[in-house]
Amino acid sequence: MSSPADSRAATRRIALDGLLVAVALVLSIVERWIPLELLVPVPGIKLGLANVATLFALFRLPLMDTVLLVLVRSLLLGAITGPTSMLFSLTGGLLALLAMRLLRPLHGRVLSLYGISMAGAAAHNTGQVAVASLLLGNAGLLSVYLPMLLLVGIGTGILTGAAAIPVLRRLRAPQPPFPWEP
């Protein structure tokens, strides 16, 4: 961390992480204005647009930056929307990241971004309903509400996957040398 090149790369990394947090946060807020439940009658459904930022980070940045992206976005979103939304976003976001990170090595031959994004959406929904069940003290919610969310999640997962493809195609990662790479 002593040479000017190192510190320039570190600055670039911090700036890019901050930018991604801002983009993810704006997407999370904007999607709350989209009355998706008018189109699909399942209360509380969201497009999950912030997943586009997560997908970008997952394929272009170190894992630590992606984890931080999800954590910071959830905390800031919670400051705006309240503690319950924050718990949903935190649990769902981290589970989605875990699922997509585990599937990432299969990307290319076996899986496309559509499949990875669908799995992320399903993991997100599962985490959300699990938190809701715990908070309400009622596991029945899992079998009543989760199937509907999972069904919708197939569609929204494909949509966010499709949205991430041009983003990944057009935006390169920061150029080397990276201080975080050997």
Added chain:
Amino acid sequence: MTRRRSPRDPADGTVRAVSERPRFGDALVLAAILLAIGLLWWSYARAVPHGDAIARITQNGVTIREIVLSRVQAPETWEIASGEYQYHIRIEPGRIRFESADCPDQVCVQSGWMDRPGHMAACVPGRLLIRIDGEGGDVDVITR
């Protein structure tokens, strides 16, 4: 400008590699999700209680009011505070719903009317839940 590349992860850093088309693994992911949906629906259908519809209103997991919906004579709007929020619960002969709430997400209100055993609506921020059970049915099958 060559980037670190791995043949197993062609999307890593290259522009060319992100020409996406669906792969067979996507179908497997889809099948796994559909299977989960089917299993959850099956477990739900199996556990739905039969009999007269009883609305149970629970707060923080504790039942605070039970209403046999078929015996409701006059419509009523029940005002209740839970957590930081105020709720109007509308009770009519045979059915019940969250009529209005000042919670942020409005999921409970959007859930609409409930009239059959198995129906459920919840406000997670206020820890308030309405679920319809069946009189005489084995309720605990689907609750913790």
